[in-house]
Amino acid sequence: MRTALPLLRRGVRFSSGPASLAGRVRWAVLVLLAVLLVALFVVVDVLLVVRLRSDLQTRLTDRAALAQQLDGSLSAQQLVSKLEGDGVGVQLCTEDEGCVSTPVAPQPPGAAASDDGQGQAARASRGPGGGPPAGPAPPDQVLRDGSTLFTVTRLDSGAQLTLSVDDSYVRETVTGLVVLEVVGGAGALVVGWFALGRVVAAALRPLDDMTSVARGIAAGDRGRRLGSGRPDTELGRTALAFDAMIDELESAVATAERSQQQMRAFLSDASHELRTPLAGFQASAENLLRADPDREERERALAAMVRESTRASRLVGDLLTAARLEEGVELQRAEVDVVELARQEVERQRLLGTGTTWGVEAAGPLVVSCDAVRVGQVLTNVLDNARRAVGGGGSVVVSVAARGGEAVLEVRDTGAGIPADQRERVFERLVRLDAGRDRRSGGAGLGLAIARAIARAHGGDLVAADPGAGGDPGADGTGPGAVLRLTLPLTPP
Template sequence: MIRRWTARLRPASLRARVAWIVLALLTSVLVVLFVVVDLALSDRLHDDARTRLTDRVGLAQQLDGQLSAEQLVDRLGGDGVTVQLCRTDGSGCATTVPNPAPPRPGAGDPRGPRPKPVRANADVPVETAGSVLFVRTQLNGAQVLTLSLDTTQITEALARLVVLQIIGGAVALLLAGLAAARLSRTALRPLEQMTTLARQIAAGDRGRRLGTAGPDSELRRMAAAFDAMLDELEAAETRMRTFLADASHELRTPMAGLQANAELLLRENPDRAERERVAVALVRESRRAARLVDDLLTMTRAGEGIDLAQERLDLIEIARTETARAQALAPALTFLVEGDEQCPVVGDPLRLGQILGNLLDNARHATPAGGSVTVTAERRDGRAVLTVGDTGPGVPPGERDVIFERFGRGDASRSRNTGGAGLGLPIARGLARAHGGDLTYVDRPAGACFRLDLPAAAAPASSHPGPAPTDNGSMQRPRGSPGGRR
């Protein structure tokens, strides 16, 4: 219940909350200060009253025997002190009443100068009766001296001080509240500007930014972080739009082929040879679309984290298997496998074969007829390094980062004659990084070269050398044409 009412009473505005917090802190400080002052002043005034009585006792002991009872009473009275001097048998009492009005400055005491008070040698107890303080002491001549002092004036003075403190504190809190509201409005103005700008950006004005001008402060750092977040969101939105545009563009070609061939079968009644040609075209276009969809799924899974099998593999054997497949697809090229006899790694054989297959597909599409593709695998400082180099035209320096982006290719055309859809190298790099390695482009004078760097597996205690690297291909009849990289 208390929390519910507290939540209802809490201001919704940050500026109002700051002002209320400042007022609450200032109120707490004033209350503590006023209480401490009142207690200290009250103690001091009461100590002064007790000291006044004990000093009069010392003065009475000093003048005892030198003055008559009336003269002694007259000397001890004044300043609110009531004096009563009586014999022990109750007879012959002399009394004086306190003079509440002190003499005017410079007028002097009409009763003459007073001796300087002397403190009593003995500790005289001060007793209390209501608001009256009094002391009793025995003088020579069987006389009892009673001194009393009414502290009502002290209590009233403290009460007036409390009233003044309350009025002054209320005025101070009012002024502090106005100042806090104005200062908080000035201090939080950048936040209001950020809110306005954020609404404009949400309304569609994506190019606006908060800016980082001004002194280095928390608001400036927040504005810089906000601008960086907007830049990243805008870049991500641009990449997403580009990805969707490229994906739709790549899918449009096979889908258009499928639609055209299907309409041909429905609209006309071709002979058997034409039907077989149309069926082959349908299968080819459907495989192209299926491969593109599979590549897109692989890219998505690699970015989100893909489950990999962990097996001990020989990178050389994977290279030989994939080069044999590539040789069958491009008999006009020469494929070579070189390097160490064994290059063990731990990973997923299917995904590692996909990495090398994408690299070899990229190389055979880019290498002209009569060229060669060389695969080299070796161990370097606990790493398994595999390079795939070709004798093609290479990749210009300005396009070496583009080829690792989705749908990025070495040429600007979007023609299917150049090979894939620009997903082979991004998929290969994503799978390499999923294995704890990386795929990079290596600069060299002629041709293109890609390096796959993976953590090497520890060599077993007893290992047998494998067969020496062999040539998996030979120069044959020229076939194929150069093209862009996937």
Template sequence: MVLLVALLLVLSVTVDRVLRSRTEGQLEQRLLDRVAVAQALADQVSAQDLVDRIGGEGVSVRLTTGDGEVLTAGPQAAAPSPSATPGGPAPKPGPAAPDRVRRSGDVYSVERRLPVGELVLTTDAGGLRQTLSQVRVVLALSSLGVLVLAALLVGLLTGRLLRPLDTMTTTARSIAAGDRGRRLRPDPPDTELGRMAGAFDDMLDAVEGAEGRARAAEARVRDFVLEAAHELRTPLAGVQASAEALLLGHPGREERERLLAGVVRESQRAGRLADDLLLMARIDRGVELERGPVDLRLLAEDVAATATRRPGAAVSVGSAHGPSVVEADADRVTQVLTNLVDNARRATGPDGRVRLEVGPGGRVVVADDGPGVPAADRERIFERLVRLDAARSRDRGGAGLGLPIARGLARAHGGDLRLLDTGTGAAFELTLP
């Protein structure tokens, strides 16, 4: 509104000055045009006819002839000549001088010596002053009306345009109070505020998604801690029971050796579980790898040879033509393949078959002829402490950390571990860059 007031003031002053300058220039030009007409007619018509022709339309004429006769015409005919000397003789005609309009108050005049005498033309600018005053009043009233109308329109338009900001404020407070599902959904969405409201909705979706993921991660961590505590409690309870039986009872030699063997077995199981939990923590934090050239074909043969020396399913190795050397941590890759082979042997039983296929480009597939994995559990088996058969023996089934550790180590290398859809048995594909 301040800017609009300044603009209207500048406009009014400019219009007033330009209009006054143009009208005054037109008055002066009219007098000069009448002088030119009089000069052209001086030798062709009589003095009285000359005065009658150039007088009128607001221009007064006063012609003083050489013999002292004064001829007048127009509204100011009785006005004295600006250059006449009262009571003195009439000036004699002389050479023509440059025409110059003189101003005295509101009266504009111009003199010209003609062969018939001295010609004086005058006009009054009083009407012009009144017209300019009326124009100023009209400009002032119009500007005031424009300001009032602008104030009303600015108030209405500002309220309408900024209403989404009030909606955003209300929505933000509702979300802060716990209503995470509130959204702006601007209409129309293609305005500046509409695009800002759309970006606000996108941000809320991202924040709500991040909050949901954080809560899910917190729930997974809580479940993981509970499962880990439960897994550790079982071997510790076995160690405690065996130790109490040794201390409180008087078992024979065979019973004592059995109890001691149970203590060792359960403590080893608790130690393996603790090592797996520590390894999972290192993987989450970023496990350090000692990379070097690794021949996956030789590594698979070593893993198969080690597994064959233990009772269980037969393990064989096959390879396709092409290079199988990658930059990786040999110990960690061996751990991944060992976990996959152990899982396959447990799934197939003593009469099953496990095969390692080494392909080019850092690809190893560990396949078995066991019962396979249900489609609904293809991704769940990579979660921590998940066993498909919760009722089976933990000694045989493990704690459910083998596959999560294997996938974590594969991704730490920049690769991945996934379950292939083969139709029969289970086939895990390890890819390394």
């Protein structure tokens, strides 16, 4: 797991602010709550002021309407007594009784106050030029003078009714409410701050679990997982993604470790393979330098040096080929008749394999888009293995056919065969299954690995099939000999 940490360090970095995530969430929620409270309080105060002033105006207009109804049925003093109360000041001026008012008589703005008030009432009750009354004023016309609301109404009898009310208590009520709102809001914010601490901690507990799991994995406990994520929640999806990321990292680390082990084993085997021909070459050279062999012995030493250098050169060439195939080989594709290619490779092997019977079975030409040189190299490696397997006797048959959109080339020999549990292992590098296939008989165990890599580069494959089960790879049949099957797509990938 530690090998993958540099990859994470080079990945996405999250910016860290001056406070923790929980602190930022608490401050954000608290600020939002404060804004909402202020907005709510402002709306409540405005609506309360409007409602209270509307009630005062309604109170005045209702008293004015009541005065119109009671006009003429009650005396001026009785009418004033009926209309006063609830903070409403009343002044009624008539021609007969003068002005009758409550202890605090309302005075409309702009009206000139007289000592007895009777002249003013008489003048107000008459129309222009001392004629009849000018008619009643609209009862719903409410005017303001400072903090006083008033209305002046001309009754049907000609009397002038003035109603007033002081709205200063509205400001006092709103001021008291604002003080209460400020104190209550501050207290609510303080309580909310401490409550948010617990709520946010509970909401962000899955993040603490992720931190604990990550630290446990970093400490070596790679099997730990969150495992409780719900895909319908944000934190649940994060937990599932976290587990998937850890699984992928573990898979990548396991693959890297396995590749390192394989590389170490490969280097060890390659060093061992190279050490043998180099040791033989060195021994022959030292024998020539230290001793003074006769002509025949010198020729044998020189021949041994040539043989060992050839083996070393072939092994190095195979290693380079295998490395290039892993990096990706560039194929020179062309239309190739694989039946004719198989016949050419078999004819070449017939010249080398004395005593071996060779044959090609094909219904007719089969053209495939492939790299003829590379596919020929595959057939050469497979046929070389078959020739060594039969040991100078027996037979090797190559069958070519089209099957399921693929060209199938099967090489069947009558040798000892390949055990079922070794049919995949033969394609590993530097693997030889028995003593009959040692380094003296040729091959360092790279031929089939190179052949499979070339086949897969073409989009096909090379497998060891079961000769006793119709050539199905991986079956546990016990048929004689071995069958190696090469498949190439008829249409290039």
